[in-house]
Amino acid sequence: MSRASAWAPLCLLLAAVAPLSRQQPPERPVFTCGGILTGESGFIGSEGFPGVYPPNSKCTWKITVPEGKVVVLNFRFIDLESDNLCRYDFVDVYNGHANGQRIGRFCGTFRPGALVSSGNKMMVQMISDANTAGNGFMAMFSAAEPNERGDQYCGGRLERPSGSFKTPNWPDRDYPAGVTCVWHIIAPKNQLIELKFEKFDVERDNYCRYDYMAVFNGGEVNDAQRIGKYCGDSPPAPIVSERNELLIQFLSDLSLTADGFIGHYKFRPKKLPTTTVPPVTTTVPVTATAGVKPTVALCQQKCRRSGTLESNYCSSNFVLAGTxxxxxxxxxxxxxxxxxxxxxxxxxxxxxxxxxxxxxxVTAVCKQCPLLRRGMNYIIMGQVGEDGRGKLMPNSFIMMFKTKNQKLLNALKNKQC
Structure with a gap:
């Protein structure tokens, strides 16, 4: 959004929140860095809004509406430094005032739909780095009854052993523009959560920048815990959580919409390590009568890759370089x-x-064979399981990735297998 085009809606917004008086012209509201806000409704804005927000700042607003009601936050304007992952300047929105679940992070000029807390408290935090660009944001908060859930309100807390979640208007018509939905699924401590999507149709984009669904391990929007970000008309493969909580976030921008989706979840017990397979005591190889060797026997084998980059390329389902x-x-x-x-x-x-x-x-069937260390770069070759994950066996070809390998890998990429 250009600075010139930003001013027209800004003027209207400022007129809407400025106090009116017959004796003197309207005064421009003053927005400071953070604050404590209570009551049925009100406005918050970045420091100095609509001027350019200051660099290296961290501002926190704590909102409380009357007991028994929920907070609804509507962004009227947002213009922060743009980044696909919102790493530099951004606004975070949380349930509660302390240690709350993060229900959204926003930057650029994307204006999310209504955000609804699960209780009567919400926290908004804006962080900027040394380089700023933009006029900041302004948002209105209001109190609502928990059961006032029209098209603009969706999401919620899901704690039953199984259930469904869907985009607003499903299946009668397209989901609305400008909505934000967050579903927080919580299973008992000793269980995991499995997701499957029956139908899926979200505005297509190569990078899922406009409308998308994202799934996170844990109870908050956290890029480090993101399982995936999805759009287009192909349902995601089944997803299984790593722990007992999942967060599903759906956002649509203010332009094109689509059918939306319906997903189903169920709780399932954690798989226990295999302990019933007796140790291999015979020199006779374990035959493949059951399809695969027992994991215990497999992991007793020596951890040794076989062959070379060239010899493994065609026999592998996938080949990548990554961190x-x-x-x-x-x-x-x-x-x-x-x-x-x-x-x-x-x-x-x-x-x-x-x-x-x-x-x-990827999953290394035997946890130290081959050994993968965080922060290290590898060339990884392996097979792909039914769940779409890479599967690495003790003899899978893994090696440290160096830039000098790229010439050979690019040549292999053009090889006919």
């Missing part, structure tokens, strides 16, 4: 998220995109 950004040990396996530097062979591997960043999830 290990998260690792979680579950049972005897290691589950890792790989930030992709380059992908040479994709196969059926599920790729998640956030802006220009791509990532994939």
């Amino acid at each position: 290990v950004i998260t690792t979680v040990t579950r049972g005897g396996s290691l589950h890792a998220t790989i930030s992709i530097i380059n992908i040479y062979k994709e196969g059926s591997l599920a790729i998640q995109q956030a802006g220009k960043n791509m990532s994939a999830r």
